[in-house]
Amino acid sequence: MKATKPLLFLLAAACAATVANLYYIQPLLAQVAKTFGIPQARAGYAATATQLGYALGLFFFVPLGDRVEGRGLIVRMTLLAGVFLLAAGFSPSLPLLLVFSFALGAATIVPQLIVPLTAHISKPENRGANIGFVMSGLLIGILLSRVFSGFLGEAFGWRFVFHLMAAVMLAFALLLRFLLPASPARTREPYGKLLASLRPLIQSQPVLREAAVNGFLMFGAFSAFWTSLVFQLSTPVFGMGSREAGLFGLAGIGGALIAPAVGRLADRRGARYTVGIGVLLSSLAYLLFLFAGNTLAGLIAGVILLDLGNQSGQVSNQARIQALSDEMRSRITMVFMVSYFVGGSAGSFLSSQLWGRMGWNGVCLAGGGMMALALLFHFAVYRPPHGENSCLKGSASPCKKAAFHVGKRLLGSAHPFASRHPCQTVFPRPYSYRLIFR
Numbered sequence: 001m002k003a004t005k006p007l008l009f010l011l012a013a014a015c016a017a018t019v020a021n022l023y024y025i026q027p028l029l030a031q032v033a034k035t036f037g038i039p040q041a042r043a044g045y046a047a048t049a050t051q052l053g054y055a056l057g058l059f060f061f062v063p064l065g066d067r068v069e070g071r072g073l074i075v076r077m078t079l080l081a082g083v084f085l086l087a088a089g090f091s092p093s094l095p096l097l098l099v100f101s102f103a104l105g106a107a108t109i110v111p112q113l114i115v116p117l118t119a120h121i122s123k124p125e126n127r128g129a130n131i132g133f134v135m136s137g138l139l140i141g142i143l144l145s146r147v148f149s150g151f152l153g154e155a156f157g158w159r160f161v162f163h164l165m166a167a168v169m170l171a172f173a174l175l176l177r178f179l180l181p182a183s184p185a186r187t188r189e190p191y192g193k194l195l196a197s198l199r200p201l202i203q204s205q206p207v208l209r210e211a212a213v214n215g216f217l218m219f220g221a222f223s224a225f226w227t228s229l230v231f232q233l234s235t236p237v238f239g240m241g242s243r244e245a246g247l248f249g250l251a252g253i254g255g256a257l258i259a260p261a262v263g264r265l266a267d268r269r270g271a272r273y274t275v276g277i278g279v280l281l282s283s284l285a286y287l288l289f290l291f292a293g294n295t296l297a298g299l300i301a302g303v304i305l306l307d308l309g310n311q312s313g314q315v316s317n318q319a320r321i322q323a324l325s326d327e328m329r330s331r332i333t334m335v336f337m338v339s340y341f342v343g344g345s346a347g348s349f350l351s352s353q354l355w356g357r358m359g360w361n362g363v364c365l366a367g368g369g370m371m372a373l374a375l376l377f378h379f380a381v382y383r384p385p386h387g388e389n390s391c392l393k394g395s396a397s398p399c400k401k402a403a404f405h406v407g408k409r410l411l412g413s414a415h416p417f418a419s420r421h422p423c424q425t426v427f428p429r430p431y432s433y434r435l436i437f438r
Helices: 005-022 026-036 045-066 070-089 094-107 110-121 127-156 158-179 191-196 198-204 206-233 242-257 259-269 271-292 296-322 329-358 360-381 396-411
Strands: none
Touching (some): 005 110, 005 127, 026 094, 026 206, 045 070, 045 206, 045 329, 070 110, 070 158, 110 329, 127 158, 127 242, 191 198, 198 206, 198 329, 206 271, 206 296, 206 329, 271 360, 329 360
């Protein structure tokens, strides 16, 4: 199977459409609360359930991407996502909505099957470019999903959004079934052995451990904000609803457009340094939310910084881990993304709980606390000793190209991470991380 341009367009579009399933609910939570006559904090459980289901789906299903035929697995999971979208839209009560949201999250693992598949079908010299192209679709899906659901939800109600996207999933399942070539399994290891291999994989890969911890904390803080934003906008201070909450996704795109300014620093210092910039930007966003979160300007400025910081961390970490092993890409992706979305579900849960007790200050406590831990881990726990380097031999080109082409496709200009290997720093010699987790 060859990675042709039409095929890459299809894979990028499938990534955008399926990853959006995880975020439609966020601008609609106030409507869900009103429908079921429940406090807004309880409605936030739906976002938590979706992300927790996604994390468990990654753990149990993504390793199968190394063992079973790829096209069939992708098509089946896309169909399942459509079924659970339809079921969620018909939910007569919050408990059933939580069950179907959890199942929807578990089925929405298609992007994490597509990214390793893209790497597998690409020639070495084009691998980074193709991964970047497909990941740009994933990022666009994340950014625009809230805008889409916010507008449609305001006009037609939250149930309509789920019903419509169920039909979209069916359409993509048919397209993938007839246009995506068959992809044979890459290993014949029993399923149990695939899962058993995860512990030694984690123990042997310090870069993977660092990326997983960073992703947990940064995406937790990111989800804490987006879960409770609609609650803040629905207060008398703002008097807004789902449509306006969705429009904040456009402010996130504005954050992505500032990325070239960060790029000039990343060009000199490497992508681990850029992850650090992302941590700092997300932390600054929460300071804005705390001190200016009752103003529209403060929220918009914070969203731009938060989205820029989160994208910097995610794209850089993804590029780093994809270069670690050809044979275990699906499992490596699974380890990172499980940590990433467990963090997201934790952030959503804490945010909705603390909103019910402390209001917006509670949201800032949840997200800001996670960012404080991210600062500690990045600059202290995982800080490389002076005079040493983390770069892996022979892995610079795919990583570097992946990050560059994500930026090129998404922003239309050179990306912050383009010029160096994502594991590279300014230090000249190889090093081992000083870790507390083994």
